[in-house]
Amino acid sequence: MGKNYSRPQALTDVVTHYCPGCGHGILHRLVAEIIDELGIRGSAIAVAPVGCAVVAYDYWDIDCAEAAHGRALAVATGLKRVQPDKIVFTYQGDGDLAAIGTAETIHAANRGENLTVIFVNNAVYGMTGGQMAPTTLLSQKTATTPRGRQAATEGYPLKISEMLALLNGVVSVERTAVSSPKEVLNTRRAIKDAFMNQMERKGFSIVEVLSMCPTYWDKSPVDAARWISEEMVKYFPLGKIK
Amino acid sequence: MKKTILYSGNEAMGEAAIRAGLKFYAGYPITPQNELTAYMADQLSQRGGIFIQSESELAAINMIFGASAAGARVMTSSSSPGISLKQEGISYIAGAQLPAVIINVMRAGPGLGNIWPAQSDYFQATKGGGHGDYHLIVLAPASVQESFDLTRLAFELADRHRIAVMVLSDGLLGQMMEGLTFDEELAPPAAVEKPWALTGASGRKPHVVCSLFMKRPDVEKNNLILQKKYRRVASREVRYAETFMDDAAMAVVAYGSVARIAEAVVRRLRAKGKKVGLFRPVTLWPFPAKRLADLSRRVKKFLVVEMSYGQMVEDVRLSVEGREAVSFYGRSGGGVPTESQIEREVLKSLSAPLKRRRR
Incomplete structure (x- = not known):
C-alpha cells in the first residue's frame, strides 16, 4: 500500500517553535499543501508578519520576505507590482493586520491589489506574552486586560473582515476556523480559493482563520478548540462574508 | 545628443x-x-x-x-x-x-x-x-x-x-x-546581478x-x-569639491544650497585678495574626513556654514582633530544665510588670533 499522507514538499522538515495545540502548525501545513496542489512552489512568495509566525520562512520551502510589524501588505504590494506573474501572499496575525497595520490592510484591499491574505485571528498577541489584541473578546482576560476586556475602556473586538468586505477592491472575504477536522478542511478549501482568485487575477482575497492559542488563553488544547466553536464564533461568525 | x-x-x-x-x-x-x-x-x-x-x-x-x-x-x-x-x-x-x-x-x-x-x-x-x-x-x-x-x-x-x-x-x-x-x-x-532577490524558488533553494x-x-x-x-x-565612495583651496589659508565648509551662497562670498573675497577657499562635501556619509584632516595641516582656519544650528560642524571638528580652529555660523527655521552674513563671519574668523598649537 502506498503512502497517502506525508509532508508537503513546500513544508520544510523541521520542528516548529509553536506551542502545543497552537493553530499555526495546522495552517502552515494547509498553505504548504495548497502550494503543492496548485504547483506554485516555484512562483509563490510569502510575506511573514511580526508575531508568532515571524519565522514562517523557516517552515515554508519558498521565497519569503519578513516585513516590519503591520507592513506586510505594503511589502507584498511592492513584490507583486513588479512581478505580477508571481503568487504573493501575506500571513498575518490580528495585532499585525488589524492594529498596527490597519492602514496598510485597508488601503491594499481598497487598491484591489491582486494578493492573498491569510489572517490568523487568535484574539491575543502571542509572541509578546498574551496582551490584548484588537480581536480580543469582551471579558477576555489578557496580560493587558487583567480583569477582562471592557467595551467602555478598550472598545469592542474589531471586525476587520466585515469592514474589508465593504470595499469595492475586495473580491473575496471568508471567515473559517481550525478548531475541528471539519473546519480545517473548510479552511483548506477557502485558502485554496483565495490563491486561485489571485492566479485568475481577480484581486484581493482574505481568509480570516479563528485559531487556537492555548498558552495565552490559559486552556488545554482541547478546551481552546472548544472555546472557538462555542464562544469565538458568536462574535466572529464563520462563513463567506463576501 | x-x-x-x-x-x-x-x-x-x-x-x-x-x-x-x-x-x-x-x-x-x-x-x-x-x-x-x-x-x-x-x-x-x-x-x-x-x-x-x-x-x-x-x-x-x-x-x-x-x-x-x-x-x-x-x-x-x-x-x-x-x-x-x-x-x-x-x-x-x-x-x-x-x-x-x-x-x-x-x-x-x-x-x-x-x-x-x-x-x-x-x-x-x-x-x-x-x-x-x-x-x-x-x-x-x-x-x-x-x-x-x-x-x-x-x-x-x-x-x-x-x-x-x-x-x-x-x-x-x-x-x-x-x-x-x-x-x-x-x-x-x-544592471547588476541580484542572486538574493525574491523571484520564486523555481529550481533553487x-x-x-x-x-x-x-x-x-x-x-x-x-x-x-x-x-x-x-x-x-x-x-x-568619498566625494567632495574644492574651490580656491590650493593656496587657501582659510576654508569655508558648506554643502548643498548653502555652498552655492558661500561660493559667491569666497569669489568676492578672493577678488579682494583674501586667501579663502570653499570645501564642499558631496558625500555627507561617507564624510570626507581624511581630506579635511590633510587640509588642516596647512589651512589654519575653518568656518562651517549650515542651515542648522550646528550639525555637520561636529564632523568637521572630528576630522581636523583639534589641530585648527573651527568656527560656525548657522540659521535654521526657514532663514537662509545671506552672502553678507557669511562674509561677515569669514572676516571675523580671518581677523581672530590663530589657535595656539600644543607642544
Missing part, C-alpha cells in the same frame, strides 16, 4: 531616476517635494515603471522594501517630517541589505516646522536615523544639474553596495529652476529577505557584514 532644459531640482531628480532605470516609485504628498511625486505620476508609468501614491510614508517605504526585494530599482521621496516616518523602514532596508534610493527635500523643523528650506536633518541622514547600527550613503547636490547627476549616481551606488542611498536636497534646491544638461542617449547604469535573526550570534554576524560594507564604502 546633449539636451539642455530649464528644470526644477525636484523635476531633475525625477527625470534622473527614470533615466537610471527606476522601476518602482511610491510616495506620499508633502511640501516642498510635491513636484517630484507629480512628475513620477505623470512620467514613470508612461516610461515602463510603476507609480503608487501610498496611504502613508510608512507604506511607501515598505512598498519599496518589497519591490527592491523583488530585484527592481526603487525610489521614494519625501521631506523632513515624512522622512522621520520612514525611518523604521529605512532601518529594515539597511538590515536586509536592500538597494534603495530615498530623496529628502529638507524643510525646517522640529515638528511640523514649516515648508521653507533647512539642513537640519544632517544628523538623521548621516548618523543612522532609525534604530540599530547602520549607515546610508548620503549625497548632497548643490545645483539642479547635480540633483540630476547625483540621483543617477545614487542608483549606481545602491546596486553596487546593496545599500540605501539618500539624496539630501532642500526646499531651495528642490524648487529653484536652472539649466539642466544631459545626454539623451545615455543608457541607465548597467528559497531566498529569504529579512532583518530578523532569531539566534543571537546571527545578528552579530549580520552586523559584522554591514560594518565591513560600510568600511568598503568609506574607502571608495
Whole structure:
C-alpha cells in the first residue's frame, strides 16, 4: 500500500517553535499543501508578519520576505507590482493586520491589489506574552486586560473582515476556523480559493482563520478548540462574508 | 545628443531616476517635494515603471522594501517630517541589505516646522536615523544639474553596495529652476546581478529577505557584514569639491544650497585678495574626513556654514582633530544665510588670533 499522507514538499522538515495545540502548525501545513496542489512552489512568495509566525520562512520551502510589524501588505504590494506573474501572499496575525497595520490592510484591499491574505485571528498577541489584541473578546482576560476586556475602556473586538468586505477592491472575504477536522478542511478549501482568485487575477482575497492559542488563553488544547466553536464564533461568525 | 532644459531640482531628480532605470516609485504628498511625486505620476508609468501614491510614508517605504526585494530599482521621496516616518523602514532596508534610493527635500523643523528650506536633518541622514547600527550613503547636490547627476549616481551606488542611498536636497534646491544638461542617449547604469532577490524558488533553494535573526550570534554576524560594507564604502565612495583651496589659508565648509551662497562670498573675497577657499562635501556619509584632516595641516582656519544650528560642524571638528580652529555660523527655521552674513563671519574668523598649537 502506498503512502497517502506525508509532508508537503513546500513544508520544510523541521520542528516548529509553536506551542502545543497552537493553530499555526495546522495552517502552515494547509498553505504548504495548497502550494503543492496548485504547483506554485516555484512562483509563490510569502510575506511573514511580526508575531508568532515571524519565522514562517523557516517552515515554508519558498521565497519569503519578513516585513516590519503591520507592513506586510505594503511589502507584498511592492513584490507583486513588479512581478505580477508571481503568487504573493501575506500571513498575518490580528495585532499585525488589524492594529498596527490597519492602514496598510485597508488601503491594499481598497487598491484591489491582486494578493492573498491569510489572517490568523487568535484574539491575543502571542509572541509578546498574551496582551490584548484588537480581536480580543469582551471579558477576555489578557496580560493587558487583567480583569477582562471592557467595551467602555478598550472598545469592542474589531471586525476587520466585515469592514474589508465593504470595499469595492475586495473580491473575496471568508471567515473559517481550525478548531475541528471539519473546519480545517473548510479552511483548506477557502485558502485554496483565495490563491486561485489571485492566479485568475481577480484581486484581493482574505481568509480570516479563528485559531487556537492555548498558552495565552490559559486552556488545554482541547478546551481552546472548544472555546472557538462555542464562544469565538458568536462574535466572529464563520462563513463567506463576501 | 546633449539636451539642455530649464528644470526644477525636484523635476531633475525625477527625470534622473527614470533615466537610471527606476522601476518602482511610491510616495506620499508633502511640501516642498510635491513636484517630484507629480512628475513620477505623470512620467514613470508612461516610461515602463510603476507609480503608487501610498496611504502613508510608512507604506511607501515598505512598498519599496518589497519591490527592491523583488530585484527592481526603487525610489521614494519625501521631506523632513515624512522622512522621520520612514525611518523604521529605512532601518529594515539597511538590515536586509536592500538597494534603495530615498530623496529628502529638507524643510525646517522640529515638528511640523514649516515648508521653507533647512539642513537640519544632517544628523538623521548621516548618523543612522532609525534604530540599530547602520549607515546610508548620503549625497548632497548643490545645483539642479547635480540633483540630476547625483540621483543617477545614487542608483549606481545602491546596486553596487546593496545599500540605501539618500539624496539630501532642500526646499531651495528642490524648487529653484536652472539649466539642466544631459545626454539623451545615455543608457541607465548597467544592471547588476541580484542572486538574493525574491523571484520564486523555481529550481533553487528559497531566498529569504529579512532583518530578523532569531539566534543571537546571527545578528552579530549580520552586523559584522554591514560594518565591513560600510568600511568598503568609506574607502571608495568619498566625494567632495574644492574651490580656491590650493593656496587657501582659510576654508569655508558648506554643502548643498548653502555652498552655492558661500561660493559667491569666497569669489568676492578672493577678488579682494583674501586667501579663502570653499570645501564642499558631496558625500555627507561617507564624510570626507581624511581630506579635511590633510587640509588642516596647512589651512589654519575653518568656518562651517549650515542651515542648522550646528550639525555637520561636529564632523568637521572630528576630522581636523583639534589641530585648527573651527568656527560656525548657522540659521535654521526657514532663514537662509545671506552672502553678507557669511562674509561677515569669514572676516571675523580671518581677523581672530590663530589657535595656539600644543607642544
